[in-house]
Amino acid sequence: MSEAAVRIALADDQALVRAGLRALLERRGIEIALEAESGDAVLDALATTRVDVVISDVRMPGLDGIALVGALRERGDATPVLLLTTFDDPDLLLRARDAGAQGFLLKDAAPDDLHEAIARLARGEVLLAPVSSGPVRARYRYHADNAPRSLFSEREVAVLRLMAGGYSNKEIARAMFLAEGTIKNYVSAILDKLDTRDRTRAVLKAITLRVI
Structure with a gap:
């Protein structure tokens, strides 16, 4: 799979964050197949829309990012999920891993790191980067x-x-x-x-x- 062909779903409850991520990723040839402000909306949309990677904020109203991963895995959906968070909490890494997430990054990661993480997850790799030391x-x-x-x-x-x-x-x-x-x-x-x-x-x- 070429990196230009990667299709993602984007979940974040902040419209400005979604817009920024969309602009950043589209400039790098990544297609935003769907976006939503909650995990519930993404979960529903993924029932009929195929994506290669799901990018989700960890903290959202309703179904948060970690719960979204759990819900996907429970219904047999193995789509790789990359969780993003501004919270520098080591417990989140453990919870993300236990839920079945393939990727975990802080939101202050460099754009190149985010792009690489998406590409790696689309190739079936895992990137659970530890929180800052x-x-x-x-x-x-x-x-x-x-x-x-x-x-x-x-x-x-x-x-x-x-x-x-x-x-x-x-x-x-x-x-x-x-x-x-x-x-x-x-x-x-x-x-x-x-x-x-x-x-x-x-x-x-x-x-x-x-x-x-």
Whole structure:
């Protein structure tokens, strides 16, 4: 699929935000197939309109962005959803991931980052970019019993950074010119050192402890 062929649905309760996003994306060859001010309206429209990616604000009256993702998944609609938010809250990332969203970005992301995120989701990739590290560190104080069980190697830190960008094991292996099995071993070691079984929580904990 070419990037010029990407069709999106746009949901945001602020008309000025929708207009700005529409203008920005149309200049880059992305088609806005439908737009609405609520998750409910987008959910109804998607029953009859095909799109490649849904872009939705997280906080909206009625059906918000995360609830929209859940409703789509419940009815068997696997259309990739990119959630946008102005709220720098690490819990939103976890909730978005758990609901089944493929993408998560702060609204202050650069236009190029937004365009890349849409293109990646349209290709079937995942981009759950972590929230900025400052608020995460401010929220979680350092405790000795939360420290990593052992030091990280340079390669493990590199893998962690790619995990933070939402890359899969296969994508990390390709980027680092390593076998996918090798990356799986690195991820297992990272989760063990951070004492967590969850990749997203591992990334958040690594940010908190200044590993990345």
